[in-house]
Amino acid sequence: MVVRGTEPAEPEPGAALVERVPEDSNDDRIDGAVVQSTVGAPEDQDERDEAREELRDHLASSGLNFEISEDPFDDIDGWMVEVWLADTHQEFRSFYFFGERRFLLAEHSLSDIIPLHNYDGFFDRSEGLIEVRLGADTPGAFSFVRQRLRVLGGQMRFVRPDGCTMKLGPPSEVHSLLSGSHSLSLTIEGVRVDSSNADELIELLSDSLLIELDMKYNFRFELRRLQVRPTAMVSRPRRLTGTEGPFDFPANKYSHEAASLYRAGRHQTTPPLIRYWALYQVLEYYFPRYAREEARRRTALVVRSPMFNHHSEDHLDQVVSSVLDSPGGPQGRESEQLEAVLRSIVSERLLFDFLEESGLAPFISDRNTELSEYPVHQKVPDPIKALAKRIYQIRCRIVHSKSDARRDHGPSLIPGTRHDDLIGLELPLMEFLARRALVAGCESLDVAPSD
Incomplete structure (x- = not known):
């Protein structure tokens, strides 16, 4: 169901005409801030069952729309989590959490996270920042970034005197949790932003940064768009x-x-x-x-x-x-x-x-x-x-x-x-x-x- 308005309504899974999903890519992994549990996933089955109930309570108290359902591909305890978040256009997107990533949900609050409508990223309402995944079609681009990150202490920062900041680096824990990607991300903060202009603002600022990186280093980075397809x-x-039937020799x-x-x-x-x-x-x-x-x-x-x-x-x-x-x-x-x-x-x-x-x-x-x-x-x-x-x-x-x-x-x-x-x-x-x-x-x- 496509939901519009100022307040997100209860989604009806499977009723939407289209869905927005991250596009496939072969982006290199950028080592750094990868989602790590501070306590580790429970190993004992009783502990896992208890963690499941704690996760349910955590998601419910956050006011999120979610569903814990059977997962036939999970041969340990057979369940997965689906969370619906209203994006910057007030349309719901589904996020699935399998395996150990399910338990990491309990360590992060998603109540202030608003996914971008067009890109694989989000607007964090509480922090006032935007983070979006980047891709590259230039061989060696990610190797260049890795080398620069080592020299610069993990992030490439571009700061204006008034505080507007753009950062290239590993994805945040929240971004890795939502997208499952450990590729390069672009973070923008220190600017006036809300959910109504987040997509437009990331386009405006990234165009300037990425074009100049292309001109100076011949590295073609791009924002990773979401693919739109009929459900x-x-x-x-x-x-x-x-x-x-069998595949025969071509005729x-x-x-x-x-x-x-x-x-x-x-x-x-x-x-x-x-x-x-x-x-x-x-x-x-x-x-x-x-x-x-x-x-x-x-x-x-x-x-x-x-x-x-x-x-x-x-x-x-x-x-x-x-x-x-x-x-x-x-x-x-x-x-x-x-x-x-x-x-x-x-x-x-x-x-x-x-x-x-x-x-x-x-x-x-x-x-x-x-x-x-x-x-x-x-x-x-x-x-x-x-x-x-x-x-x-x-x-x-x-x-x-x-x-x-x-x-x-x-x-x-x-x-x-x-x-x-x-x-x-x-x-x-x-x-x-x-x-x-x-x-x-x-x-x-x-x-x-x-x-």
Whole structure:
């Protein structure tokens, strides 16, 4: 359930349309302040049972929404803890605690901790600070930080005369407890902040710091965003991929160019907008093929007619027009070529089956989305045409910069902003269509065996 307002309400687990989860990464561990219990986890079963009841009392007295439930993967005492915290937009996020981390909860108060809405971090209301996890895509960046931390006593501090402070270093105990990560974190304190501006403030200050670190040291650090995905989404519906049975030697030959674009679109560390653009290019790769098919179809309708007269100028003009007006002809538009590809690789029934099974139907049918003014649902006159318009409009908003954005396509979509969240919801659809295009355009794999 999405909760809005000034006071958090009791959450209903499993009712939300979307969930926000930390993105996967291969960030290096930054040694330092790692969550350590001051008393150690109880070893005796009776002590563990007693600690469980003490934890329940601690969470209840903190006024937190929580649930202690069975954990079939815990072979010691078989339970886990789920805590719901209202984020800076008053939407609830779930935090799960397994194993020994469950008992560490009793040593920390989370009543003043407000998770950030867009990033893997939090605002501490009692301390007046923001802490967020950082990632890096530059080899050696974390090694550099480790060396600097050793020299500087564990933290890199950047302090303004008025007291505004930014710190790079190991995560705090609370951050490690919530995220389970021991990667580098950025902490901001000594500034006027509350839950209403925490996300915007971390963006403002981190942009300045991280860009200058990039310029000076060529190290590209970034705030770790939360991935937004439908709660009903499954990564690969079994019915659509046929995972049953053994995996045989491949029989299909795929275009190397299209396959490379597909892999780029599937790269999880690439910003969602760039992934969307790469997957669009998979479809674009097949434009000429399906445009020619459409041109042949239109031409055949003219020349195969019993009434066709090759001596007639009017009839010959019809042939020329059928070629010029086809999606791949000189007068054909890119959106029409996209539509021709979509019609060749997916039916309306298959499209809506996928949207329902993946949990995307509520999002792609919404006319009010920031992504596109073209909704796709079963009540539109031509769903495939609507889908082509939607995808093409999003493509144009990604490609066109602010200075040359066309009015008919709307404002630009910018990587590293909330637009990544919106695009991320539609990536499974583009992956599905790209796979359909790859399969439809494949040939027989013919490799000569050795003598």
